[in-house]
Amino acid sequence: MSNFLSNFTSDNYQNKKPKDQKKSSDLVDGQAIGQQEASEALHKKQVDENTGEAKQVTPGEKTVASPTAKEMAKPVSDDLLVKDTAFAKKKLLKRLCFGIVTLLILSCIFGFYYNQTHIKLPDFTGKPVSTAQTWADKHKITLNVKRLYDFDKKVNTVIKEPDKHTVIAKKKVVNLTVSLGADPKTKIKLPDFSKLSLAQARVFIKKEKLANTIIQLDYSETIATDSYIKQEFANQSLTSENFKREDNLTLFYSKGKEPVVKNIDVPDFSTQTKEQIDKWSMDKGVKIDFQTEGSNTVEADKVIAQSVAKGEKVSKADMIIVKRSLGKPLIVPDFSVLSFEEASAAGKELPVTVKQVYSESIAYGGFINQSTRAGTQYFAKDNVPNISVAFSLGQVYIKDLTGQTQGDLQATFYNEYTAKGAPITYQVRYVDSSETKGVVVGQSSLNEAVPLNSHVIVMVSNGKR
Numbered sequence: 001m002s003n004f005l006s007n008f009t010s011d012n013y014q015n016k017k018p019k020d021q022k023k024s025s026d027l028v029d030g031q032a033i034g035q036q037e038a039s040e041a042l043h044k045k046q047v048d049e050n051t052g053e054a055k056q057v058t059p060g061e062k063t064v065a066s067p068t069a070k071e072m073a074k075p076v077s078d079d080l081l082v083k084d085t086a087f088a089k090k091k092l093l094k095r096l097c098f099g100i101v102t103l104l105i106l107s108c109i110f111g112f113y114y115n116q117t118h119i120k121l122p123d124f125t126g127k128p129v130s131t132a133q134t135w136a137d138k139h140k141i142t143l144n145v146k147r148l149y150d151f152d153k154k155v156n157t158v159i160k161e162p163d164k165h166t167v168i169a170k171k172k173v174v175n176l177t178v179s180l181g182a183d184p185k186t187k188i189k190l191p192d193f194s195k196l197s198l199a200q201a202r203v204f205i206k207k208e209k210l211a212n213t214i215i216q217l218d219y220s221e222t223i224a225t226d227s228y229i230k231q232e233f234a235n236q237s238l239t240s241e242n243f244k245r246e247d248n249l250t251l252f253y254s255k256g257k258e259p260v261v262k263n264i265d266v267p268d269f270s271t272q273t274k275e276q277i278d279k280w281s282m283d284k285g286v287k288i289d290f291q292t293e294g295s296n297t298v299e300a301d302k303v304i305a306q307s308v309a310k311g312e313k314v315s316k317a318d319m320i321i322v323k324r325s326l327g328k329p330l331i332v333p334d335f336s337v338l339s340f341e342e343a344s345a346a347g348k349e350l351p352v353t354v355k356q357v358y359s360e361s362i363a364y365g366g367f368i369n370q371s372t373r374a375g376t377q378y379f380a381k382d383n384v385p386n387i388s389v390a391f392s393l394g395q396v397y398i399k400d401l402t403g404q405t406q407g408d409l410q411a412t413f414y415n416e417y418t419a420k421g422a423p424i425t426y427q428v429r430y431v432d433s434s435e436t437k438g439v440v441v442g443q444s445s446l447n448e449a450v451p452l453n454s455h456v457i458v459m460v461s462n463g464k465r
Contacts, residue, residue: 294329357421437463
């Protein structure tokens with residue numbers, strides 16, 4: 001083919017130009033025809049791939065040298081074929097852009113999926129387990145927490161985290177080892193706190209991690225500041241020998257004398273009950289001295305007066321006197337200034353018994369005594385005793401017993417003498433008489449004053465005369 005095309009070079013064409021010059025248009029047409037024939041010859045020429053021999057052409061066709069397979073593999077001259085390089089570049093660039101975009105999309109999809117299913121595990125060592133749990137809940141991670149006693153680590157602090165700083169799948173369980181703090185069952189040998197100052201006691205509690213041992217500071221008038229006062233175990237079975245870290249112990253230390261500062265406002269107690277005043281006293285630490293007295297105007301259990309007025313200020317060292325009403329009093333009158341009749345009428349509100357008794361020293365009608373002191377007050381809440389008042393009947397005079405029967409003597413001596421403060425006794429002596437048997441016919445004392453403890457002989461008829 002190259003031999004064939006070489007015939008159309010400019011040198012050969014000029015050297016073999018025909019004598020008869022043709023028009024330029026004919027020349028152009030001839031060149032076009034030659035190129036077409038050459039192209040047809042190329043397409044009609046079939047080469048046997050095994051032998052490399054050209055096939056015979058039909059008669060009348062121009063004989064053209066058959067190109068070999070090697071010649072056919074050679075590119076056609078640029079004069080005959082026009083190659084579009086811009087289109088090829090655009091096509092290559094298009095394929096390249098498509099590939100890059102596809103790769104980016106696949107990378108984004110993979111990255112999104114990976115980020116949704118994987119996460120980097122932070123380092124929780126030394127942090128509270130609550131921090132790890134918050135993070136796990138946020139990212140839907142399951143924690144497997146193993147708890148161990150560790151004296152050197154605080155309670156709920158992460159001790160160990162095997163997968164820290166690694167990227168893990170969200171479905172994976174994260175293992176954490178968490179501290180339970182110091183073992184509460186460990187026995188602790190307690191020191192003699194009476195020999196330790198407040199600071200030393202605090203150092204010991206912190207060192208041994210005694211979470212249930214507390215120090216309470218109280219004011220003391222006798223014990224110096226920061227000095228030991230006492231210790232109290234939670235129950236009586238605990239001692240310094242069997243004490244464990246989990247047991248409860250309270251240590252009392254002094255904070256010195258309470259400063260006297262009048263900074264407590266005193267309220268109006270007149271509208272408060274005793275229970276309310278007691279509660280205020282306990283809350284404020286101010287002592288209250290309750291006193292009671294009767295009142296004709298203030299009802300029982302109400303406040304009559306207070307030693308410190310409302311609005312004034314007191315300190316915890318002060319004491320307030322509060323007087324409470326017992327209600328309207330029942331006052332025992334002075335019966336010594338009253339007569340027997342007046343005394344009987346005066347004790348209507350009180351259980352008073354007024355009576356007359358014999359007296360060797362006090363004249364008839366005079367006041368002898370009263371069982372309850374004059375001026376004594378009783379109130380509704382009290383159990384008032386019976387009040388006895390005695391007025392004098394004067395000296396004892398033995399009445400005439402003549403005509404009474406022996407059976408009447410007991411009642412007569414009791415009612416007339418014994419019941420009235422004169423325990424006079426009697427003796428019956430039988431005598432011969434014409435009177436009916438058993439009738440009194442005489443007596444040793446008659447119508448005369450006798451001592452309160454006199455003895456009277458009563459003569460009784462035997463009915464034999």
